[in-house]
Amino acid sequence: MTSLVRIILGLIVFPVIGGLIIGIDRKLTARLQGRFGPPILQPFYDVLKLISKQRLAVNEFQVMSVFIYLASSALSLVLFTLRSDLLMIIFVMSIGAVFLVVGALSVKSAYSQVGAQRELMQMLSYEPLLILVIVGMYLVTGSFNIGIIMQRGKPLIEELPLLFLVMIIVLGIKMRKSPFDLSASEHAHQELVRGLLTDYSGAYLAMIEIAHWYDLMLLLGISALFFYPYTVWGIISALALIALEILIDNVTARLTVKWMLGYSYGVGLVLAAINIVIVYFLR
Amino acid sequence: MQISLFINILLPVLSALVVYFIRSEKVRNTVVIITALAVMMSSVYIAFGGYNIFASQYLWNVKWDKIVEVADVLLGIYILYIAVSLKNPLLIFLTLLQIVPMFIFENFTGANLEVNNAIYVDHLSVIMNIIVSFIGTLIWIFAINYMKEDEEHKGVHPSRQNRFFFILMIFIGAMNALIFSNSLIWIYFFWEITTLSSFLLIGHDQTDEAKKSATRAIVLNSIGGVAFVAGIISAYYKFGTVDVQSIVSTKASGLMLLPIAFLCFAAFTKSAQIPFQSWLLGAMVAPTPVSALLHSSTMVKAGVYLVLRIAPAFYGSWLAGVVAIFGAFTFLVASFMAIGQSNGKKILAYSTIANLGLIISASSIDSPAAVAAAIMLIIFHAISKALLFLCVGTIEHGIGSRNIEDMRGLINRMPFTAIITTIGLVTMLLPPFGVLLSKWLLIETVAKNPVLVFMIAIGSALTVVYYARWIGVLLSRTSAKDRLKQEKKNFYEQFPLSILAIMAVLVSLFVTVVFNRLIAPAVIEYYSHLGVIAKDAAINTSLGMFNLWPVFAALTLALLGSYIALKESNSGYAMPYTPGETSADYKVIKVMGREDRIPTAKVSNYYFSSIISEKKLTPWFNVIAMALIIVMFGAVIL
Numbered sequence: 011m012t013s014l015v016r017i018i019l020g021l022i023v024f025p026v027i028g029g030l031i032i033g034i035d036r037k038l039t040a041r042l043q044g045r046f047g048p049p050i051l052q053p054f055y056d057v058l059k060l061i062s063k064q065r066l067a068v069n070e071f072q073v074m075s076v077f078i079y080l081a082s083s084a085l086s087l088v089l090f091t092l093r094s095d096l097l098m099i100i101f102v103m104s105i106g107a108v109f110l111v112v113g114a115l116s117v118k119s120a121y122s123q124v125g126a127q128r129e130l131m132q133m134l135s136y137e138p139l140l141i142l143v144i145v146g147m148y149l150v151t152g153s154f155n156i157g158i159i160m161q162r163g164k165p166l167i168e169e170l171p172l173l174f175l176v177m178i179i180v181l182g183i184k185m186r187k188s189p190f191d192l193s194a195s196e197h198a199h200q201e202l203v204r205g206l207l208t209d210y211s212g213a214y215l216a217m218i219e220i221a222h223w224y225d226l227m228l229l230l231g232i233s234a235l236f237f238y239p240y241t242v243w244g245i246i247s248a249l250a251l252i253a254l255e256i257l258i259d260n261v262t263a264r265l266t267v268k269w270m271l272g273y274s275y276g277v278g279l280v281l282a283a284i285n286i287v288i289v290y291f292l293r
Numbered sequence: 294m295q296i297s298l299f300i301n302i303l304l305p306v307l308s309a310l311v312v313y314f315i316r317s318e319k320v321r322n323t324v325v326i327i328t329a330l331a332v333m334m335s336s337v338y339i340a341f342g343g344y345n346i347f348a349s350q351y352l353w354n355v356k357w358d359k360i361v362e363v364a365d366v367l368l369g370i371y372i373l374y375i376a377v378s379l380k381n382p383l384l385i386f387l388t389l390l391q392i393v394p395m396f397i398f399e400n401f402t403g404a405n406l407e408v409n410n411a412i413y414v415d416h417l418s419v420i421m422n423i424i425v426s427f428i429g430t431l432i433w434i435f436a437i438n439y440m441k442e443d444e445e446h447k448g449v450h451p452s453r454q455n456r457f458f459f460i461l462m463i464f465i466g467a468m469n470a471l472i473f474s475n476s477l478i479w480i481y482f483f484w485e486i487t488t489l490s491s492f493l494l495i496g497h498d499q500t501d502e503a504k505k506s507a508t509r510a511i512v513l514n515s516i517g518g519v520a521f522v523a524g525i526i527s528a529y530y531k532f533g534t535v536d537v538q539s540i541v542s543t544k545a546s547g548l549m550l551l552p553i554a555f556l557c558f559a560a561f562t563k564s565a566q567i568p569f570q571s572w573l574l575g576a577m578v579a580p581t582p583v584s585a586l587l588h589s590s591t592m593v594k595a596g597v598y599l600v601l602r603i604a605p606a607f608y609g610s611w612l613a614g615v616v617a618i619f620g621a622f623t624f625l626v627a628s629f630m631a632i633g634q635s636n637g638k639k640i641l642a643y644s645t646i647a648n649l650g651l652i653i654s655a656s657s658i659d660s661p662a663a664v665a666a667a668i669m670l671i672i673f674h675a676i677s678k679a680l681l682f683l684c685v686g687t688i689e690h691g692i693g694s695r696n697i698e699d700m701r702g703l704i705n706r707m708p709f710t711a712i713i714t715t716i717g718l719v720t721m722l723l724p725p726f727g728v729l730l731s732k733w734l735l736i737e738t739v740a741k742n743p744v745l746v747f748m749i750a751i752g753s754a755l756t757v758v759y760y761a762r763w764i765g766v767l768l769s770r771t772s773a774k775d776r777l778k779q780e781k782k783n784f785y786e787q788f789p790l791s792i793l794a795i796m797a798v799l800v801s802l803f804v805t806v807v808f809n810r811l812i813a814p815a816v817i818e819y820y821s822h823l824g825v826i827a828k829d830a831a832i833n834t835s836l837g838m839f840n841l842w843p844v845f846a847a848l849t850l851a852l853l854g855s856y857i858a859l860k861e862s863n864s865g866y867a868m869p870y871t872p873g874e875t876s877a878d879y880k881v882i883k884v885m886g887r888e889d890r891i892p893t894a895k896v897s898n899y900y901f902s903s904i905i906s907e908k909k910l911t912p913w914f915n916v917i918a919m920a921l922i923i924v925m926f927g928a929v930i931l
Contacts, residue, residue, distance in 0.1 A: 067867065068869050071770065081851035098724075104723070115769065130761060133754065141736065145743075
């Protein structure tokens with residue numbers, strides 16, 4: 011595969027798949043709740059409609075933040091398809107995550123403010139876990155480079171089963187799925203007032219949606235990496251992960267920030283620690 | 294070459310005397326600016342002029358060893374005088390514990406304390422020298438206007454600025470001398486001068502709080518001084534010399550590590566590592582230039598510099614392992630404590646302690662790449678942190694508060710300072726800027742050590758929280774309603790701020806040049822190999838690669854895109870969503886309910902004050918840190 015193909019994959023094909031996954035997610039969620047649900051292509055219709063709206067923002071920094079968020083999410087997925095350094099990819103993704111929060115904090119609305127504060131706590135919960143997942147991969151393969159990690163010949167899941175479980179927690183928090191949907195919690199009975207997204211609208215909201223697809227695909231890509239060279243199993247497990255997240259989303263209720271931190275540090279870090287220590291002593 | 298060293302070290306001292314005795318403001322400003330420029334240029338000249346070593350015997354036909362020895366005794370007596378006038382028995386005891394053994398050791402043991410090359414210019418000292426010479430002198434320039442406003446504000450009469458600048462300038466000379474010294478005895482002398490200047494400057498305002506903080510600073514640093522003396526004397530008996538170059542060329546083991554452990558201990562106190570952090574936190578009562586100069590970018594760097602300097606001697610030993618964990622522990626704990634703070638200067642102070650911990654940790658990990666990361670971190674942290682301290686000082690003079698909650702919407706009131714502060718925060722917090730690039734290199738090289746990587750990963754995540762929300766607070770604005778105010782322009786303040794902000798970005802952009810010209814040779818000189826290649830705007834190791842240009846390109850595209858989007862005709866500004874709330878004052882949002890009274894809802898950052906309580910947690914963290922120090926000495930002795 012030439013790098014041009016890879017760039018197109020990362021820049022266009024994967025995010026479209028991400029959008030489709032979100033569409034399926036909404037359909038499944040609706041069925042679980044006894045509703046008919048929107049068509050699977052609804053996320054794309056939403057984005058197109060949002061882009062056509064008048065461009066309104068509360069201030070300039072909100073606009074700047076959205077652009078940086080989208081750019082860094084897109085870049086991190088492209089870097090992934092180009093098989094770059096995993097830790098660098100996570101660092102690049104964090105630029106966007108920080109600016110999404112900065113954009114929300116720059117608005118003097120209680121909803122955006124609280125949403126942003128909560129999002130910071132979400133980041134605090136998943137970031138160390140994600141770094142440890144990557145450190146685990148390094149300990150097994152001796153490299154942070156995806157290309158070299160993939161040359162191992164045996165799936166990573168054999169040695170890193172607990173870190174794969176950690177990925178479930180990371181995915182839930184990063185995708186803001188219940189019980190970790192604190193920062194994007196809707197105001198009662200409607201979707202417009204939604205945590206840190208409250209004061210974003212029109213094309214800017216559409217850009218956040220698209221960036222979200224990139225983020226989703228990046229995390230699924232990292233999850234699928236656990237199964238390489240069994241690519242089919244990787245895809246199946248990624249889809250299973252999504253199904254599991256949807257199920258968890260629908261059967262759990264939103265909990266508090268302190269609970270989330272306690273859970274991700276109490277369960278996530280402990281799982282990661284056990285796995286890393288085992289790998290460390292087996293080598 | 295000798296002339297440039299003279300300008301670099303002794304000119305600040307001479308200028309300090311001029312400034313002290315001639316009380317005219319005009320003369321002072323001119324002298325400060327000319328000296329600043331001369332010091333900057335001399336440091337560049339030293340960097341390009343080749344790397345030289347100078348014999349100690351006679352430099353400019355003076356026998357410097359004897360001068361340092363006598364001056365050291367005088368300095369000790371002066372500190373003793375301070376201790377007596379403070380009526381602080383502990384400080385008297387600690388000072389005597391330094392003077393007496395040092396005096397006996399130098400005069401009655403017949404020890405041969407001469408070193409081969411008293412002045413030693415290598416890449417590490419050049420790097421430190423450039424940092425001190427540029428950042429330090431920019432802070433002098435900033436102080437010109439700041440101190441004037443400060444005295445007007447506090448109603449100080451007669452002016453005590455001559456004293457202030459005197460110490461500020463002496464300090465830079467002493468710091469540069471410390472950096473180039475190759476004899477432990479010389480380093481100790483200049484080390485003590487920095488301790489003394491710190492004491493004098495923290496107490497500058499003469500309030501009760503200032504005096505208390507100053508006393509605490511000198512007491513804690515004197516503990517370090519005692520350790521330093523112990524380090525010198527034991528080094529002489531273990532290594533047979535006080536020549537730093539000979540010490541680091543010996544691979545120490547067993548009891549030979551004891552002097553190294555003492556010196557590390559001294560470095561911990563100077564770099565305000567836990568459990569000695571309280572002096573740095575208390576030091577923020579001093580005027581802002583002091584915080585910026587002494588307590589973030591230069592003086593505390595003397596501690597980490599010492600560790601880096603002697604690191605080759607304990608490379609790969611047990612001691613190094615414990616020191617690495619100690620540093621990472623400080624990084625983690627200080628980052629955690631910073632989450633609970635709303636005082637801007639205190640956040641910066643904790644962040645400084647955390648970063649120094651990280652540097653100490655990186656310098657003692659058994660990998661040359663980690664040492665390179667430590668040096669990178671020193672450079673980038675110094676630039677960004679000096680900038681941030683100066684910004685907080687400017688903001689404090691502008692709005693009368695250093696609390697970040699009061700900085701909401703600063704972009705409307707002080708647009709220039711808010712943007713510069715944002716640049717400072719972003720360069721501390723996000724890739725592709727240097728601080729994060731060093732962290733990337735560090736995490737990749739320490740990944741084989743699970744304990745360290747756990748602490749560093751969590752500490753980094755905590756860092757994101759307290760810096761990200763600060764940026765958001767500064768940029769808070771409702772464009773449809775808020776008017777941008779014209780900010781008061783002042784050359785002396787805005788020039789150093791602009792230069793530092795530009796440096797923070799440019800040095801990150803050209804990091805590969807800095808890496809190849811300065812950092813890589815500094816590591817290879819002592820470790821013979823490095824394992825990191827910087828070229829084509831990328832940092833390569835055998836473990837991975839950080840490519841800078843795609844990130845800079847993406848950021849540029851994003852900024853360009855947002856600029857175009859804002860320029861387009863169909864874009865406009867909306868009001869924030871605030872149903873039922875009065876939007877008059879967003880800091881306190883009133884919610885009208887069915888009740889008669891209007892309950893007030895306050896929106897602010899999460900500080901978790903019930904969990905992150907300095908009072909409750911600090912003693913515990915101190916106990917753990919002390920246990921680590923005991924382990925450190927235990928590992929050497931047993």
